[in-house]
Amino acid sequence: MRLDKFLKVSRLVKRRTLAKEVCDQGRVQVNGRPAKAGTNVSVGDQLTIRFGKKLLTVRVDSIAETSRKAEASQMYTIVSEETLSESSSDETEEVS
Template identity: 75%
Template sequence: MMRLDKFLKVSRLVKRRTLAKEVCDQGRVLVDGKPAKAGTNISVGDELTIRFGQKIVTVRIEKIVENAKKDEAGLMYTLLREEKLQSDSDVLSF
């Protein structure tokens, strides 16, 4: 298990851990369909849905590693969906 904010940083889904914490605390990350805070423990098989501005990315956690090199980071998750939001009303429904 690993904290959600640390996973986002180590997997390079988010560049910095402080930014990962902010994204979580703003309610822009779901773990298995439920809103998650930065300290939420995640494990292999969990599905993360993250809203980045006008884009929603859904990934499945494949592997948890404490420290990952750049080329290993992409192996930590599988991209399931990537959706572009069309309007502000789409953003509010997340």
């Protein structure tokens, strides 16, 4: 399944167009590598998503074309959730 669709169906991101934009900005990694919206996602893959000052790492547990709200949270397991400090985000911006 495409990465942007997985992010939307699993409700990690609210809309698919927003998921595509997040991927295109380089804020999503699949198994430690930067990923584009069309990257294939499989069960067992590890996704790292940067939301502002939050870094969320999840493991893909299942894939479904559609899901209800109650089923969406069962599609992934949160591995870690970090809050980024301002100094580390400033350093990242300077390197870019």
